[in-house]
Amino acid sequence: MTRMAFYGSSLVSSYWNGAATYYRGLIRALAAEGWDVTFHEPDVWDRQAHRDMDPPPWCRVNVYPGTSEGLECAASRAAAADVVVVASGIGHEDDALRRAVLDRAHPAATCIWWDVDAPATLAELRAQPLHPLRRDLPRFDAVLTYGGGDPVVRGYREMGAALCVPIYNALDPETHFPVDPDPRFEADLAFLGNRLPDREARVRSYFLDPAAAMPERCFLLGGSGWADVALPANVRALGHVGTGDHNAFNATPLAVLNIARDSMAEVGFSPATRVFEAAGAGACLITDAWEGIDRFLAPGSEVLVARDGRDVIELLSGLTRDRARQIGRAARARLLAGHTYAHRAREVGALLAGLRDHKRHKEVLS
Structure with a gap:
């Protein structure tokens, strides 16, 4: 050994x-x-x-x-x-x-x-x-x-x-998998990530600005460091979300958002753990655009790709629960086949x- x-x-x-x-x-x-x-x-x-x-x-x-x-x-x-x-x-x-x-x-x-x-x-x-x-x-x-x-x-x-x-x-299929929806995490769009200097501006552009533009929708923010940030009224902040709740956090909302850090978005080919956690739980994933995403998930059918906050608004506005489930199932199948x-x-x-x-x-x- x-x-x-x-x-x-x-x-x-x-x-x-x-x-x-x-x-x-x-x-x-x-x-x-x-x-x-x-x-x-x-x-x-x-x-x-x-x-x-x-x-x-x-x-x-x-x-x-x-x-x-x-x-x-x-x-x-x-x-x-x-x-x-x-x-x-x-x-x-x-x-x-x-x-x-x-x-x-x-x-x-x-x-x-x-x-x-x-x-x-x-x-x-x-x-x-x-x-x-x-x-x-x-x-x-x-x-x-x-x-x-x-x-x-x-x-x-x-x-x-x-x-x-x-x-x-x-994907670790023994850890990240679909579960029943949890009322604690009901939302139209959820984002999970700690507040970091090299990602905060992108979080505002891709998540907080769209939330402010869609007051009729519910947004969920998980992660540490956001307590002193002024948030739109329709954004609910949870603070740190332990890994034991990640499956429910990902499986419950209509869609889950991935936002890369500045350096990883610039270089590309750097899918975060959140991508695999969310897709493994069967979530409909919306990710910011970065080179190489198609190496892991097919844009349009296995993941939705947003170039900016306006794209997030457009994608979320046209997303139905049935299509979200279809995208989540396809993403999970793709990862199980070649990315565990x-x-x-x-x-x-x-x-x-x-x-x-x-x-x-x-x-x-x-």
Whole structure:
């Protein structure tokens, strides 16, 4: 059994942690393929106080104190792993942790930098020639990313990465599936996302402005950080929505809206976890326009695409409950056929096996 040490933001809490469902789906699928995974996460950002799952049977979870001592202790456990993964956006001394893990990993281990926000990371690297990640990249055997397509692959290769492969979000059908409507989430259009500086303007354009223009319709806003934002009277804010409520949140409204962050919308090929969660629950998804959507869902029949807020108004105005159900069913069928985390885990497993074989071959030759 291959041992993996995975250092990330959090597996057990989705609080201010949009990558949680990505980690859960992927690691659960890797465990089903025979991987022995330990997830190391710091106790920071009040995430442990907002846990929405217990440590699962398919992965050990090491929650370490958000201190220098806690970081060093967690990093030392990399020495026992065959594959060591360090993710971006952990939230506590990320540069120090990355260096400490690389220093302590076994020389024969395969080391992976897993970037869950690659467009933003690459923008930082281009702006900062002395960024610590530039120094560390050559020590990783490969870079895996949350998405981004060819632009992200080219960007990381230009920065010195030996190999860069996007591993896209996917559907975990054991977690996201259709459920009965829940009165708490009745709405014509719902959006779930934390308030972030690089997405707030797009939320206003695609969600709040259409709501103001459609006072007869009901809009639902989920996510943290919106409490002090002036909202139209027909927008109901829920605050943080735990993952246990995601299926009902997605299955109940007439339609669910996806809004990409600025960098991901610009680069394209970066479907958010929300896309797969909503479609997996059978939701009729309206997404903002970004290049590559047709790689995952067919515009018009499996997803509705809006170029701006005016398109959102037009799409919502002409949407019937029957057509919404038809689109939701078609989207779920498409994802089950080719975009589940089982598909992604097989891809990752084959990639890592190839990297291990290549590394062993190099050691023999040297």
